[in-house]
Amino acid sequence: MSFIKNYVAQHEQRMLDELFDLLRYPSVSADPKYKADVLKTAEFVATKLIEAGAENVEVCQTAGYPIVYGEKIIDAAKPTVLVYGHYDVQPPDPLELWETPPFEPTIRDGKIFARGACDDKGQFYMHVKAFELMMQTNSLPCNIKFMIEGEEEVGSDNLGDFVKQNKNKLKADVVLISDTAMISMEHPSLETGLRGLSYLEVEVTGPNRDLHSGVYGGAVANPATILTKMIASLHDDNNRIAIPGFYDDVINLSDAERDALNSAPYDDAEYKADLGVNELWGENGYSTFERTGTRPTLEVNGIWGGYIGEGAKTVLPSKASAKISMRLVPNQGSAKITKLFTDHFLSIAPPSVKVKVTPHHGGEPVVTPTDSVAYKAAQQAIAESFGKEPIPTRGGGSIPIVALFEAELGIKTVLMGFGLDSDNLHSPNEKYDIANYFKGIETIPLFYKYFDELSK
Numbered sequence: 001m002s003f004i005k006n007y008v009a010q011h012e013q014r015m016l017d018e019l020f021d022l023l024r025y026p027s028v029s030a031d032p033k034y035k036a037d038v039l040k041t042a043e044f045v046a047t048k049l050i051e052a053g054a055e056n057v058e059v060c061q062t063a064g065y066p067i068v069y070g071e072k073i074i075d076a077a078k079p080t081v082l083v084y085g086h087y088d089v090q091p092p093d094p095l096e097l098w099e100t101p102p103f104e105p106t107i108r109d110g111k112i113f114a115r116g117a118c119d120d121k122g123q124f125y126m127h128v129k130a131f132e133l134m135m136q137t138n139s140l141p142c143n144i145k146f147m148i149e150g151e152e153e154v155g156s157d158n159l160g161d162f163v164k165q166n167k168n169k170l171k172a173d174v175v176l177i178s179d180t181a182m183i184s185m186e187h188p189s190l191e192t193g194l195r196g197l198s199y200l201e202v203e204v205t206g207p208n209r210d211l212h213s214g215v216y217g218g219a220v221a222n223p224a225t226i227l228t229k230m231i232a233s234l235h236d237d238n239n240r241i242a243i244p245g246f247y248d249d250v251i252n253l254s255d256a257e258r259d260a261l262n263s264a265p266y267d268d269a270e271y272k273a274d275l276g277v278n279e280l281w282g283e284n285g286y287s288t289f290e291r292t293g294t295r296p297t298l299e300v301n302g303i304w305g306g307y308i309g310e311g312a313k314t315v316l317p318s319k320a321s322a323k324i325s326m327r328l329v330p331n332q333g334s335a336k337i338t339k340l341f342t343d344h345f346l347s348i349a350p351p352s353v354k355v356k357v358t359p360h361h362g363g364e365p366v367v368t369p370t371d372s373v374a375y376k377a378a379q380q381a382i383a384e385s386f387g388k389e390p391i392p393t394r395g396g397g398s399i400p401i402v403a404l405f406e407a408e409l410g411i412k413t414v415l416m417g418f419g420l421d422s423d424n425l426h427s428p429n430e431k432y433d434i435a436n437y438f439k440g441i442e443t444i445p446l447f448y449k450y451f452d453e454l455s456k
């Protein structure tokens with residue numbers, strides 16, 4: 001499609017400049033100190049949707065950060081695509097590990113470095129620019145609705161209500177999301193499932209105050225020691241999760257499905273080298289792909305207690321805590337797993353300490369259909385722009401809205417992500433390749449073209 005490439009070539013610099021403007025907003029949803037910036041980002045997104053040609057653009061208030069909505073309805077008889085993305089980003093810390101500041105986007109080696117470059121500003125903005133392209137070249141073949149939220153990175157707490165209250169407004173034939181990864185530019189892929197999430201915080205309390213570790217140590221249980229022992233017991237010798245009932249609802253994949261996933265191009269040696277580890281770790285009997293895509297896991301996200309300042313302080317802490325998350329696979333349920341974890345964790349606490357478990361947020365796992373018109377449209381779009389059929393994979397991350405859209409609106413999702421696992425999402429030096437950004441902008445109009453054609 002030469003008009004697509006021509007339009008991108010003509011507007012390349014501006015499309016990059018606008019993304020840079022978006023990346024300069026520190027829209028960190030987790031930290032209240034950025035509140036004004038998050039709100040300004042929503043306004044910026046709304047302005048850009050209007051400039052691109054969207055109508056009925058609205059910054060919809062919620063109990064938390066607003067959801068930006070916009071649409072272009074060309075013909076009620078045509079299929080409608082609902083584009084979802086998020087304008088909020090993860091906190092940038094540890095700041096000292098960034099080579100250039102997280103909110104001053106910088107190009108190095110063909111890559112845009114900034115917090116949110118890939119997750120998800122760079123990816124959702126491709127849709128805004130692809131929409132502009134279709135409007136300007138008179139080639140928008142379907143109706144389009146945008147819903148860009150500001151609380152994805154903190155669990156989308158207010159999105160459920162918004163979706164329930166706006167069922168008509170959000171009515172669509174498919175949800176299209178670019179907030180996932182593909183294998184590489186040489187091996188384009190489409191994620192066909194996401195894991196769910198159950199996130200909790202645990203607190204172990206021993207003595208009623210911090211104690212001198214010499215005066216009392218040896219006679220009183222140390223909450224940090226107890227907590228680490230309890231956490232260590234959550235995996236067995238096969239690195240399986242040792243919570244009774246944890247695997248009960250897991251649907252095991254057939255050998256054929258496992259073989260298909262494992263045939264994706266992937267190299268353990270490269271993976272290890274990239275991460276700087278000598279050996280990989282995970283549930284025995286499964287490949288790396290399976291461990292991150294199709295098997296449930298339990299991770300400690302943070303752990304603290306006692307003295308962690310400069311130098312040494314001899315102290316036996318009163319409390320120790322950890323943030324723990326579990327990634328879930330179909331047909332596990334987040335509420336059920338949260339309960340299983342809580343009951344188990346409380347049951348293994350020795351009488352020398354008190355344990356408190358506080359649930360944070362959750363999300364349900366999903367598999368997306370690979371026989372739908374929308375999936376086929378994505379396949380054809382990628383095949384045309386990359387010159388290669390996309391490989392179906394499973395994503396290890398979570399996007400809770402996907403299950404919610406399905407449950408509340410009955411709409412299935414296509415996950416057409418253009419990021420890479422190595423884009424440092426949630427890490428220092430997050431990046432997005434310029435090539436992936438423009439490849440996305442070129443591929444998205446093809447999705448609309450084929451979705452319209454195949455829907456007839």
Ligand code: BES
Binds near residue numbers: 120156179194361
């Ligand atoms: N875009 C990610 C999810 C993702 C990344 C899916 C890579 C597949 C591949 C999203 O922004 C994210 O980080 N989600 C959170 C969940 C949320 C409830 C905090 C996650 O997966 O930890």
Ligand code: MN
Binds near residue numbers: 086119120152179
């Ligand atoms: Mn994301």
Ligand code: MN
Binds near residue numbers: 119
């Ligand atoms: Mn994220």
